[in-house]
Amino acid sequence: MSRLLPFLALLVALGLFFGYIDPTYKGSIETLRTEIRSYDDALDAADRFKEKEAQLTIARNAIPPESLARLEAFLPNGVDNVQLILDLDALAARTGMQLSDFDTAAVEDGSSPADGSIILAEEEPIDSVELTMKGVGTYAAMRAFLTATEESLRPLDLMELSVTGSDTGVYSYDMKFRLYWLR
Amino acid sequence: MAIPPTIPTSFVPKQPVQTTRRARTGTNVFMLVSFIVAGLALAGTVATFAYEKYLEQAHDGKAAELAAAEASISRDTVEEFLRLRDRFNATDTLLDQHVALSQFFDLLEAVTLTNVQFGTMSLIVDEGRVATLSMSGSAASFNALAAESTAFANEKRIRRAIFSGISTNETGRVSFTLDAELDPRLVIWDGVGTVVDMPAIEEASEDVVETPEVPAVPPATEIETPPVTPAASPAL
Numbered sequence: 001m002s003r004l005l006p007f008l009a010l011l012v013a014l015g016l017f018f019g020y021i022d023p024t025y026k027g028s029i030e031t032l033r034t035e036i037r038s039y040d041d042a043l044d045a046a047d048r049f050k051e052k053e054a055q056l057t058i059a060r061n062a063i064p065p066e067s068l069a070r071l072e073a074f075l076p077n078g079v080d081n082v083q084l085i086l087d088l089d090a091l092a093a094r095t096g097m098q099l100s101d102f103d104t105a106a107v108e109d110g111s112s113p114a115d116g117s118i119i120l121a122e123e124e125p126i127d128s129v130e131l132t133m134k135g136v137g138t139y140a141a142m143r144a145f146l147t148a149t150e151e152s153l154r155p156l157d158l159m160e161l162s163v164t165g166s167d168t169g170v171y172s173y174d175m176k177f178r179l180y181w182l183r
Numbered sequence: 184m185a186i187p188p189t190i191p192t193s194f195v196p197k198q199p200v201q202t203t204r205r206a207r208t209g210t211n212v213f214m215l216v217s218f219i220v221a222g223l224a225l226a227g228t229v230a231t232f233a234y235e236k237y238l239e240q241a242h243d244g245k246a247a248e249l250a251a252a253e254a255s256i257s258r259d260t261v262e263e264f265l266r267l268r269d270r271f272n273a274t275d276t277l278l279d280q281h282v283a284l285s286q287f288f289d290l291l292e293a294v295t296l297t298n299v300q301f302g303t304m305s306l307i308v309d310e311g312r313v314a315t316l317s318m319s320g321s322a323a324s325f326n327a328l329a330a331e332s333t334a335f336a337n338e339k340r341i342r343r344a345i346f347s348g349i350s351t352n353e354t355g356r357v358s359f360t361l362d363a364e365l366d367p368r369l370v371i372w373d374g375v376g377t378v379v380d381m382p383a384i385e386e387a388s389e390d391v392v393e394t395p396e397v398p399a400v401p402p403a404t405e406i407e408t409p410p411v412t413p414a415a416s417p418a419l
Contacts, residue, residue, distance in 0.1 A: 002214075005214060005217075006213050006214040006216075006217035006218070007217070009214075009217040009218050009220065009221035010217045010220060010221065012221050012224065012225075013217075013220045013221040013223070013224035013225075014224075016224040016225065016227070016228045017224050017227070020228055020231065021224070021227050021228055021231045024231050024232075024235060025231060028235060029231070029234060029235055029238060032235070032238040032239060032241075032242050033238065035242055036238065036241055036242055036245055039242070039245035039246060039248075039249050040245065042249050042252075043245065043248060043249055043252060046249070046252035046253070046256070047252075049256065050252075050255075053256075053260065053264075056264055060264075060267065068267075071270055071271075071274065072270070074270075074274055074277075075270050075273055075274055075277070125269050125273070126273045126276075126277070143285065143288060146284060146285055146288070147285050150281075150282075150283040150284075150285055150372060155277050155278070155281050157280075157281060157282035157308070158282050158284055158308070159282065159307070159308045160305075160306065160307050160308070161284065161304070161305075161306045162303070162304065162305040162306070163303060163304040163305075164303050165302045165303060178282075180273070180277060182266065182269060182270055182273060
């Protein structure tokens with residue numbers, strides 16, 4: 001019997017190693033270690049995020065609120081073309097122009113979406129739409145209106161302009177503006 | 184002859200060979216080693232079990248820590264920062280490509296001669312900010328038209344200026360059409376000017392919109408621009 005004891009001991013040792021130690025180490029322990037490593041990475045990222053967030057908050061707070069408001073007015077969250085038409089009409093009246101026949105048109109671009117908006121670049125989430133209108137006024141009034149729209153806080157790109165004359169010195173204008181907003 | 188008693192009768196030792204004792208010692212060593220191995224395996228099992236439990240606790244602790252960190256992150260704040268970044272980037276692009284045709288009209292007023300009049304105009308700006316220009320007008324004479332052609336040819340920002348459809352009408356004036364391309368430098372805003380708060384334009388006072396002085400337009404059928412006299416009008 002005593003001669004069998006060493007063999008039994010070795011058998012038990014092998015059984016423990018191959019039955020528990022090795023599969024546990026390669027299995028659940030390795031899985032746990034991998035998950036803990038990923039958690040550590042995520043926690044590091046969270047720390048970096050908090051640092052970055054603090055930096056960005058400081059930087060944003062350094063910008064005057066009125067400047068941020070102007071930036072949002074420059075590129076609003078929606079097209080808001082109705083208000084823009086009202087603003088343009090008021091501007092035209094002030095510069096001696098009369099506007100009419102406002103219409104929002106799809107951009108003539110094959111890649112543009114069906115809703116008439118286009119994306120300037122893949123990395124730039126901007127949509128745009130074209131606003132057409134007719135105008136009547138003198139050359140001076142048109143120049144004043146044009147300059148005012150060019151210098152408006154909200155960018156209005158005049159993509160098409162046609163001028164037809166008359167006998168009275170008052171001209172007819174067909175204009176197509178492109179306006180933008182942040183998607 | 185008898186062998187003296189001092190001489191051993193055989194080379195075989197009279198003491199028993201201790202082969203059995205050697206075998207017993209080897210068994211003991213093997214047993215000792217096997218027990219040590221078994222002990223190590225047992226200790227390894229305990230250590231593995233304890234390590235696994237330790238890792239489970241660490242895992243649960245990290246998961247809770249991560250959940251807390253995740254909960255402390257405001258998605259609204261992240262969204263706000265992302266939109267602010269997008270707004271800055273997009274604004275940069277839009278300003279770089281902002282169309283301002285006043286520059287073209289300033290130039291047109293400068294290069295148009297007093298005895299040349301433009302009646303209609305069509306201007307289309309493409310995505311690359313190159314503008315296609317098409318105008319029709321009339322000149323007092325062929326000399327005036329030739330001078331106008333020279334003035335356009337000397338302006339490098341107006342490209343491919345082609346006068347065509349030249350004919351004399353009943354009044355003796357020379358009518359023509361002009362097709363040309365405008366350089367993007369003449370189309371894109373040069374950054375000079377006063378930015379006007381467009382959304383607040385309704386509430387703004389009259390002096391918010393500052394408009395430049397515009398030359399008075401005479402009551403004529405055609406668009407007349409300020410007088411510019413060419414240095415020399417080539418004779419036909």
